[in-house]
Amino acid sequence: MQANIIVYDVGSTYTKLTAFWLAEGVLDFIARAQALTTIDDIEIGVLAANQALALKGVEVCRDAAAFSTSSAAGGLRMVALGYMPRVTAKAAKEVAMSAGARVLEIVSCEDLPEFRLQVLREIKPDIVLLAGGTDGGDQDSMLENARIIVKSKSNAVIIIAGNYAAQGEVAEILTSGGVANIRVPNVMPTIHELKVKPAREAIHEQFIKQITLAKGLNKLLNVVSDKKVTPTPGAVLLGAELLAKGTFAQEGIGDILVIDIGGATTDIHSVMPGLEKLTIEEKGLVINNEKQPSYRTVEGNLGLRISATGIVETIGPVGVLTKIGYKGEELEQQLIDYAVFLEKNPGHISQSPLEKNFDLALAICAIEVALKRHAGYISQEFNPVMGIIPGIPIGRDLRRVKYVFAVGGLFTHCTQEEKQFVIKQAFKNPGISLLPIDPVFIFDEQYLLYSIGVLGQKYSDVSLQFAKKHFKIEKEV
Template sequence: MEANLLVYDVGSTYTKLTAFRLADGVLTYTARAQAPTTIEDIEIGVQAARGSLAQQGVTVAAAPAIYSTSSAAGGLRMIALGYMPRVTAKAAKEVAMSAGARVLEIVNHEDPPEYRLQVLREIKPDIVLLAGGTDGGDRDSLIENARIIVQSGSKAVIIIAGNKDAQGEAADILARGGVASIRVPNVMPTIHELKVKPAREAIHEQFIKQITQAKGLHKLLDVISDQKVMPTPGAVLLGAELLAKGTYTREGVGDMLVIDIGGATTDIHSVLPELDKLTIEEKGLVVTNEKQPSYRTVEGNLGLRISATGIVEAVGPQGVLAKIGKQGEELQEQLLAYTAFLEKNPEHISRTETEREFDLALAAAAIEVALKRHAGYISQEFNPVMGIVPGTPLGRDLRRVRNVIAVGGIFTHRSAADKLFVLKQAFANPGISLLPTEPRFIVDENYLLYAVGVLGQKYSDACLAFARRQFGLD
């Protein structure tokens, strides 16, 4: 079969390639290939993945459309600076997270200037998202933070996304200090409104500039149809949004939860389209997590390889073993030794039955912790000041979410029974968390959701129809 659409995902360990055919408005999955990522020259891994397609009997059209995502650069190191901790500073963090960046710190006007200066100097971010003040609101924090950035000697690119009335002066301060900056519309123009897209696109552009420094990747950019390399987590979120919300001409499937577990992190994405319809009064005084249509959390200490010990630290060795119905000090010691080994040898593939069981237990534990950190919960205490009584739902309510898509290596290479086991164990003990009560598990066995997110930017209707068919959502 001939493919005329190719989508790469250049990861830190493997370069994946998904091939499609688009004809008469219908998108068809053709094949998937992968090869080890060659950091010394990324093009070698890219070409090896493409060569693997030929071995599967897939031919590629003479002039295919080519797109790509990447996580090879490890994500942008980012700091978010804002004004009020529960308003613009929080909005800045959500924008950064939705773009696939690693938000290492978030500071606001309540933090002393000397602390903000220390954070900038110690973290040395690649990018700073400078928010603060609604349009026509506070000006001082944006200007003060611009001066602090200059004082820090930062080499980061500053995305100015705060009060439009103060952006010009902040940009002038940065320019005089030799700091590069980009101005985008305010991430929170009013206290009720969160505008993600312009700042997200600016972060994507900086991501592209950063990863082109990797050897060989500029050669890939030369053949990519849109000259863009999207952060992989951002592509997964865009795929979930397309499925959940639909397009102008095709209806989406509604509420969606995506679990993306890898070697270093466990990402949870939730898209609740009905929240787009909330009135200003229903949103309340502050845009919060539970009222954002799209929301992503990243657990950087919960991964099946590089961050394996973080899972054990989060729930304890007994808690991990309980996922597979095992216990005992000897097994706990084996688990601790195994996770320590994985962190030093992230490319390791489990060989023994014990190692395979450990992987299942670690995956179930990581997903459970990540889900509970992402979702809201049922209050257990009185809070007369906030008007909260026991039994009050607080935070992001996922109880009515039906469709749950699982993404990640463990869901690609394991048996159907193992995949279902991991997911059922992760959801088995919701406790007070507002998790889906009747989840329908959908496994992205061919790792297609990222490609749906990328291609959906250009072929939205065809991608939506394809994803609905692929995941059994018609």
């Protein structure tokens, strides 16, 4: 077997390698392989993945195109400074989504200047998102925060993403203070609109510059054809967007939800193209809805290996065991011990039926919690200030979503019965959450969605055609 396209994914636990053959406008999947990620020297894990692929009888052409994603670096450390706390939090969350950044602190004009200064000095962020004011609105907060950044002697790169009228003066303050900065369009030009793509792309550029050099991923830059390493969650979202929205030549499949459960986090992506057509009145205020077409949430304490104890702490050992019909103090302690062991040994593969069942229970709980935090809900109380009454939907309404994609190592290695059990149990008790009512579950058994996202940036039509065929989706439903 030959491959002329390969896509790496350097994860926190495993380095994956997926091989394709592209000829005459048709993309075919050849094989995938993996090896343990070697954080101290990424190249060792990459070479091991190459060897594993060769053992499967795959020959990579000398002129093969290579691409890569990574989540092993953990992301850039980001602080957001803005005007109003809820607006700043909303903008920071959306900008960081899939861009390779972790929001560690959000501060606003309601926080004392001394506190803002302390945050910058203690966290020492890689990136500062400097927002504040709609276009034509407040300027003072962004100017004040620029002076605080200079006073902090921060080494961060400042993404100036607030009121466009104030950006020039803000840039002058930062530049004269020796602080690197990049200007992008306002992330919230009006109270009804988020424009996060330019800021997200600026952060991604910093991800490539800073993380790849700091974590040894720079060696991958010498291998990949496009000279960049895409954050893995971003690649998964790109794949979801390609499937949902389609291309100029092909229709997409409509609203989709992606569950991506890994060793460190559980990510939920939803793409709802129809929301792009909403009027300003239908969108409402940005701060109290989730009506942007693409949306992602990350549960950093819910993972099947590095964050296993986070699941047990969130649900409680009794709650976790209930998912698989187990109970008893002895089993509770065994579950706790197993979760602690997994955090110390993230490469561990379950060895006994008990460990296997523990893994399934942990997965069910992680997915259920992540889904309910991502989705909106039916209001249960009055809030006259926000115009909320009981019975109305609040937040992200996923009830009409048709396709649910399940991604991650769990769904690659489990039996068909186990996959169905996990996903159905996670959706079993929606309560007041606005989860899909009657979805079609699709399991990404070969872990290809991230590859589709990366390849879709260069080969959009053939990647979409391949995805529809691979996942057996022939037409929009």
